[in-house]
Amino acid sequence: EVQLLESGGGLVQPGGSLRLSCAASGFTFSSSAMSWVRQAPGKGPEWISVISGSGGITYYADSVKGRFTISRDNSKNTLSLQMNSLRAEDTAVYYCAKDVSRGRGTYFDYWGQGTLVTVSS
Amino acid sequence: EIVLTQSPGTLSLSPGERATLSCGASQSVSSNFLAWYQQKPGQAPRLLIYGASYRATGIPDRFSGSGSGTDFTLTISRLEPEDFAVYYCQQYGSSPPLTFGGGTKVEI
Numbered sequence: 001e002v003q004l005l006e007s008g009g010g011l012v013q014p015g016g017s018l019r020l021s022c023a024a025s026g027f028t029f030s031s032s033a034m035s036w037v038r039q040a041p042g043k044g045p046e047w048i049s050v051i052s053g054s055g056g057i058t059y060y061a062d063s064v065k066g067r068f069t070i071s072r073d074n075s076k077n078t079l080s081l082q083m084n085s086l087r088a089e090d091t092a093v094y095y096c097a098k099d100v101s102r103g104r105g106t107y108f109d110y111w112g113q114g115t116l117v118t119v120s121s
Numbered sequence: 122e123i124v125l126t127q128s129p130g131t132l133s134l135s136p137g138e139r140a141t142l143s144c145g146a147s148q149s150v151s152s153n154f155l156a157w158y159q160q161k162p163g164q165a166p167r168l169l170i171y172g173a174s175y176r177a178t179g180i181p182d183r184f185s186g187s188g189s190g191t192d193f194t195l196t197i198s199r200l201e202p203e204d205f206a207v208y209y210c211q212q213y214g215s216s217p218p219l220t221f222g223g224g225t226k227v228e229i
Binding site: 035043044045046047050059060061062095100104105106107108109111112113114 | 154156158164165166167168171177178209211213216217218219220221222223224
């Protein structure tokens with residue numbers, strides 16, 4: 001059974017940093033691209049970043065480029081998102097999502113339960 | 122970036138009725154690379170349809186997807202009580218970025 005378990009969310013002040021993690025199990029982690037998708041309260045999902053199965057290719061949404069960094073450790077089946085210079089508009093539930101492809105990002109067959117990030121003073 | 126516009130915003134129907142949800146793209150979606158997801162309160166989205174018309178594993182056949190180019194449709198042939206939720210379309214034909222629509226809420 002595929003499982004994705006996010007952690008690391010919480011309350012952070014504007015300008016602060018936070019690191020999210022996603023522990024994956026039940027599939028061959030290195031064979032799947034992985035994405036972070038966030039959802040602000042009452043809004044639709046917003047894709048923010050993808051990393052290829054090998055970790056060699058990454059892409060970011062313009063809204064987070066230069067502030068967020070996606071990474072993965074295939075030896076530990078773990079996906080991470082380092083978030084710096086956080087803004088109020090980054091407040092959302094953050095999901096890790098398993099891509100059906102190995103490469104650039106397509107669609108998602110499994111999602112974690114999400115972790116809430118609140119940016120507020 | 123491809124912008125997806127979903128309509129209507131809310132669909133008020135009764136169990137047993139047919140639901141037709143639309144997703145319009147600002148430009149043609151390459152190879153009909155469009156997916157549909159269902160989301161219930163407090164839950165993550167769940168994949169229903171990929172490639173515009175292919176049902177994901179375990180999805181009942183009352184869910185069907187159609188369309189091409191810039192116009193796509195999700196149809197629920199006979200609404201069951203568990204189908205009342207929010208539905209999102211997502212394109213992956215022109216990525217990055219992957220983009221989602223704003224959602225259609227199907228309510229009783």
